[in-house]
Amino acid sequence: MSIKIYGDPGSGSLRRVTTAAAIMGIAIERVNIDLFKGESHTPDFLALNPHGLSPVLVDGDVVLYEASAINLYLADKAGGKLLGATPRERYEVLQWMFWSGEQWRVFATLTFNERIVKRFMGQLDDESIVQLAFANIRAAGAVLDAHLADRRFIVGDRLTLADIDIAAPFSQSERTKVPFDEFPNLVAWQQRLLETVPAWADTKREVDARLDGAIKAAGIEL
Numbered sequence: 001m002s003i004k005i006y007g008d009p010g011s012g013s014l015r016r017v018t019t020a021a022a023i024m025g026i027a028i029e030r031v032n033i034d035l036f037k038g039e040s041h042t043p044d045f046l047a048l049n050p051h052g053l054s055p056v057l058v059d060g061d062v063v064l065y066e067a068s069a070i071n072l073y074l075a076d077k078a079g080g081k082l083l084g085a086t087p088r089e090r091y092e093v094l095q096w097m098f099w100s101g102e103q104w105r106v107f108a109t110l111t112f113n114e115r116i117v118k119r120f121m122g123q124l125d126d127e128s129i130v131q132l133a134f135a136n137i138r139a140a141g142a143v144l145d146a147h148l149a150d151r152r153f154i155v156g157d158r159l160t161l162a163d164i165d166i167a168a169p170f171s172q173s174e175r176t177k178v179p180f181d182e183f184p185n186l187v188a189w190q191q192r193l194l195e196t197v198p199a200w201a202d203t204k205r206e207v208d209a210r211l212d213g214a215i216k217a218a219g220i221e222l
């Protein structure tokens with residue numbers, strides 16, 4: 001039975017899963033849902049994730065939401081090094097994944113909701129919310145930038161799920177204009193991922209095509 005992954009191709013959260021699956025060589029069956037049409041809030045979808053958020057994994061009787069949990073599930077299934085090469089690295093990878101969810105990605109999501117989602121709803125963004133998000137991104141970005149000063153990857157000497165989780169906000173940064181360019185080591189690390197991890201570059205193209213297309217079709221000027 002195939003592993004189904006539900007999500008919208010423009011989603012940076014889905015991108016974390018499709019990237020990890022591609023790197024690990026795990027075959028997945030993509031089930032496209034259109035978030036612009038509210039397809040994560042249908043009764044069928046809410047039965048999978050009552051929060052109405054994608055991605056969702058269905059593997060037999062296993063139903064999982066939260067991209068990080070899905071990636072941990074896939075990594076356990078596939079073995080390999082995306083969880084770190086040693087037990088100590090594994091805990092560091094988990095540390096950065098949890099940190100990314102609570103202290104990092106959440107502010108990129110807030111910016112996306114203000115600067116992109118609201119435009120689709122015909123609303124103006126609230127600049128005070130954007131500035132609150134940017135202040136948090138700047139504080140966390142400074143720590144990340146220092147961490148990456150003498151490292152090629154977030155943990156150890158190769159790509160792990162920590163890189164994928166922390167890199168996710170770059171999926172929308174050209175549209176949301178979050179201030180990542182103030183952090184040269186962060187920008188260099190992101191560029192390195194695009195150049196050395198083909199799946200990260202492939203999924204960027206997919207996200208960009210989907211969102212830039214939707215923004216253009218809606219006649220939205222960013």
Ligand SMILES: N[C@@H](CCC(=O)N[C@@H](CS)C(=O)NCC(=O)O)C(=O)O
Nearest residue numbers: 011012013040053054055066067068
């Ligand atoms: N913490 C969740 C975030 C999921 C999330 O925000 N998904 C967005 C797409 S990137 C979504 O499905 N939004 C639909 C909605 O808000 O209605 C994860 O990491 O999977």
